[in-house]
Amino acid sequence: MPNQNGMGPLWWHGKFRGCGYRITLAREVILNVLSKTEEHLSAEDIYSRIHSKHPNIGLTTIYRTLDVLANLGLVYRFDFGDKRARYELAKGPKGAHHHHHLVCTGCNRVIDYTDFIDDEMRLLQETEKGLSKKYNFRIMNHLIQFYGLCGNCQAKE
Amino acid sequence: MPNQNGMGPLWWHGKFRGCGYRITLAREVILNVLSKTEEHLSAEDIYSRIHSKHPNIGLTTIYRTLDVLANLGLVYRFDFGDKRARYELAKGPKGAHHHHHLVCTGCNRVIDYTDFIDDEMRLLQETEKGLSKKYNFRIMNHLIQFYGLCGNCQAKE
DNA sequence: CCTTTTATTGAAAATGATTTCCATTAATAG
DNA sequence: CTATTAATGGAAATCATTTTCAATAAAAGG
Numbered sequence: 042m043p044n045q046n047g048m049g050p051l052w053w054h055g056k057f058r059g060c061g062y063r064i065t066l067a068r069e070v071i072l073n074v075l076s077k078t079e080e081h082l083s084a085e086d087i088y089s090r091i092h093s094k095h096p097n098i099g100l101t102t103i104y105r106t107l108d109v110l111a112n113l114g115l116v117y118r119f120d121f122g123d124k125r126a127r128y129e130l131a132k133g134p135k136g137a138h139h140h141h142h143l144v145c146t147g148c149n150r151v152i153d154y155t156d157f158i159d160d161e162m163r164l165l166q167e168t169e170k171g172l173s174k175k176y177n178f179r180i181m182n183h184l185i186q187f188y189g190l191c192g193n194c195q196a197k198e
Numbered sequence: 199m200p201n202q203n204g205m206g207p208l209w210w211h212g213k214f215r216g217c218g219y220r221i222t223l224a225r226e227v228i229l230n231v232l233s234k235t236e237e238h239l240s241a242e243d244i245y246s247r248i249h250s251k252h253p254n255i256g257l258t259t260i261y262r263t264l265d266v267l268a269n270l271g272l273v274y275r276f277d278f279g280d281k282r283a284r285y286e287l288a289k290g291p292k293g294a295h296h297h298h299h300l301v302c303t304g305c306n307r308v309i310d311y312t313d314f315i316d317d318e319m320r321l322l323q324e325t326e327k328g329l330s331k332k333y334n335f336r337i338m339n340h341l342i343q344f345y346g347l348c349g350n351c352q353a354k355e
Numbered sequence: 356c357c358t359t360t361t362a363t364t365g366a367a368a369a370t371g372a373t374t375t376c377c378a379t380t381a382a383t384a385g
Numbered sequence: 386c387t388a389t390t391a392a393t394g395g396a397a398a399t400c401a402t403t404t405t406c407a408a409t410a411a412a413a414g415g
Contacts, residue, residue: 061391062391062392063381063382063383063391063392064382064383065381065382065391065392065393067392067393068392083372084372084373085372097393097394098393098394099393099394099395100373100394100395101373101374101375101393101394101395102392102393102394104372104373104374105374105392105393106392120277124371124372124402125371125372125373126372126373143329143333143335143337145335146338152333152335154329154332154333156325156328156329156332157321157324157325157328157329160321160324160325161321161325164314164317164318164321167314167317168313168314168317168318168344169344171313171314172300172311172313172314172344173346175311175313176300176309176311176348176349177348177349177352178300178302178309178344178346178347178348178349179346179347179352180300180344180345180346181303181345181346181347182344182345182346183342183343183344183345184341184342184343184344184345185340185341185342186340186341187325187326187329187335187337187339187340187341188337188338188339188340188341189330189335189336189337189338189339190335190336190338191333191334191335192333192334192335195334195336215412218362219362219363220361220362220363220410220411220412221411221412222362222363222364222410222411224363224364225363240401241401241402242401254364254365255364255365256364256365256366257365257402258364258365258366258402258403258404259363259364259365261401261402261403262363262364262403281373281400281401282400282401282402283401283402
């Protein structure tokens with residue numbers, strides 16, 4: 042039985058192999074960083090966190106790996122308005138809580154929220170069903186974000 | 199009385215002046231292009247459409263104007279995954295229909311939909327109210343997009 | 356209408372995140 | 386263990402967007 046969180050064959054190895062991708066150190070390390078943080082890391086963020094321990098892993102590889110991961114659906118890519126892509130594990134071994142984002146347009150801070158998610162999901166599912174049929178569109182994913190000013194940035198006004 | 203759609207002082211002149219911005223030919227022309235299309239134009243798209251008639255309006259000005267317009271809330275900026283910002287008039291003189299987007303990840307085509315918008319808006323308003331209070335966040339805007347494959351791209355699979 | 360103030364502009368150069376190139380390395384099949 | 390070929394890193398290239406800076410032109414005040 043594949044291990045769900047610790048040592049041994051990791052949960053994502055199967056998916057990787059199934060798609061013809063190889064398991065490499067860089068990929069292990071990158072997924073490991075992502076699975077250990079709640080933050081929304083950019084490619085360079087990941088590079089920095091890795092570099093001291095793995096000086097031989099280049100930034101290019103990080104970009105490439107994030108691309109693969111996003112294509113496999115293991116990682117979500119977001120744009121929070123700070124001119125660089127930011128990434129989040131789609132679903133950790135324990136199944137991360139589904140959430141959406143509040144994005145502060147003042148300081149680019151991002152707050153994850155799970156409130157109202159159930160209502161949102163219910164509506165989204167209905168909407169997706171309706172839209173799929175009407176527009177002959179196979180919906181794979183959705184994005185919901187709220188933009189505004191966080192407490193700090195409101196004070197600065 | 200400011201004219202709502204034709205000649206004379208345009209609906210947005212007041213807002214512009216009020217914020218200390220000047221009314222210039224470039225801005226007139228750019229807003230005019232945006233108000234006459236249903237498409238989601240990029241800065242370069244606008245440049246192309248303008249250039250033959252106004253060869254003296256530079257791309258830089260278009261970027262700058264779109265920035266001003268977005269800051270004023272007259273225009274929305276979107277990322278549909280084709281590596282360039284795309285713009286849409288927030289609300290024409292006649293009050294454009296509020297809508298959201300279906301984005302095809304295969305060909306980057308975008309479909310505007312208005313279906314379910316009422317239900318969405320109702321939920322969004324409740325959610326916004328709750329989130330504003332809980333996180334002390336002043337919500338100014340939201341983004342909802344669905345990603346998937348359009349009919350054409352499904353066929354190509 | 357004319358002058359002054361200063362926002363706006365265009366062209367060229369700079370920026371910076373992301374990609375591409377290509378020779379080298381290493382994961383996997385057999 | 387060897388052959389096959391995906392993966393890698395470093396340097397160079399891309400390319401949308403910004404910045405710089407001198408020239409232009411709105412708008413305000415006579």
